[in-house]
Amino acid sequence: MKSAVIVFPGSNCDRDAAVALERASGRAPEMVWHKDGRLPDGVDLVMLPGGFSYGDYLRCGAMAGASPIADAIRAHAGRGGYVLAVCNGFQVATEIGLLPGALLRNASLNFVCRPQPLRVASNSVFTARFGGVREVSFPIAHHEGNYFADPETLDRLEGEGRVAFRYLGNPNGSARDIAGIMSENGRVLGMMPHPERAIGGQEGGEDGQLLFDSLMSAA
Amino acid sequence: MRAIVHVSLKPGVLDPQGRAVADALGRLGFDTVREARVGKTIELDLADGLSAEAAEAQVKAMCEKLLANPVIERFRVEIA
Numbered sequence: 260m261k262s263a264v265i266v267f268p269g270s271n272c273d274r275d276a277a278v279a280l281e282r283a284s285g286r287a288p289e290m291v292w293h294k295d296g297r298l299p300d301g302v303d304l305v306m307l308p309g310g311f312s313y314g315d316y317l318r319c320g321a322m323a324g325a326s327p328i329a330d331a332i333r334a335h336a337g338r339g340g341y342v343l344a345v346c347n348g349f350q351v352a353t354e355i356g357l358l359p360g361a362l363l364r365n366a367s368l369n370f371v372c373r374p375q376p377l378r379v380a381s382n383s384v385f386t387a388r389f390g391g392v393r394e395v396s397f398p399i400a401h402h403e404g405n406y407f408a409d410p411e412t413l414d415r416l417e418g419e420g421r422v423a424f425r426y427l428g429n430p431n432g433s434a435r436d437i438a439g440i441m442s443e444n445g446r447v448l449g450m451m452p453h454p455e456r457a458i459g460g461q462e463g464g465e466d467g468q469l470l471f472d473s474l475m476s477a478a
Numbered sequence: 479m480r481a482i483v484h485v486s487l488k489p490g491v492l493d494p495q496g497r498a499v500a501d502a503l504g505r506l507g508f509d510t511v512r513e514a515r516v517g518k519t520i521e522l523d524l525a526d527g528l529s530a531e532a533a534e535a536q537v538k539a540m541c542e543k544l545l546a547n548p549v550i551e552r553f554r555v556e557i558a
Contacts (some may be wrong), residue, residue: 316548327542354547361549368494407491407550432492 307348366432
């Protein structure tokens with residue numbers, strides 16, 4: 260699988276994302292600067308990394324919608340490409356219209372940074388390798404992770420099996436404990452927790468590796 | 479020509495920042511505050527020669543495209 264990591268000014272999980280993708284696929288991803296305006300040919304997976312793109316100016320993820328790379332990301336998703344959008348990447352994905360809803364300030368007003376238990380809430384290309392494992396732990400680190408959508412949208416997401424992960428012990432006030440959601444075609448996943456920080460090594464656990472392994476076997 | 483855009487969270491969208499402000503005001507003795515909602519103001523300096531109607535239409539389009547997120551926010555435009 261050929262992957263690309265979008266690097267916005269203020270992204271800070273782009274290198275973690277690259278390490279995780281290379282470990283899972285055996286192939287280093289292309290690092291695409293937001294001003295490049297286009298994706299390399301033949302990219303199967305675009306990863307929108309965590310961080311503080313454009314300094315979180317205006318709203319988290321908002322400025323990315325006007326970035327030179329935004330149209331290329333939308334076109335990639337539009338032709339059925341895979342997108343993994345983590346943390347600030349999830350905020351970007353909602354702002355550029357890849358996923359419904361929005362991420363509000365955490366209900367506690369606190370920045371939360373800790374290992375977070377999650378329930379795998381549906382079967383998807385992102386979770387195929389979890390092999391029946393229903394509870395995982397990924398690190399979270401965010402201030403605006405409080406998922407919001409109107410009740411009709413939430414009902415639709417749940418009804419269509421598009422809730423990918425739910426929090427066990429809601430850390431931020433997210434509607435219906437939603438930690439991650441997928442697009443209608445199941446190929447775009449946005450989530451606040453960080454699977455790329457849970458790929459083995461000295462911290463973070465290794466549950467995230469399963470997500471990357473799942474993706475790699477999808478393409 | 480200037481435009482002033484007021485952006486605020488929609489009614490019903492939890493505003494924890496506003497709640498904290500209201501709590502703090504209460505602690506300072508301002509016990510008349512029932513609720514606070516925090517928003518933002520964006521001032522735009524626009525090119526001359528636009529009619530007020532055209533300016534308002536343009537700024538509304540800016541709000542829908544970038545300045546506000548219609549999922550969670552509402553906006554009001556003042557042309558001055």
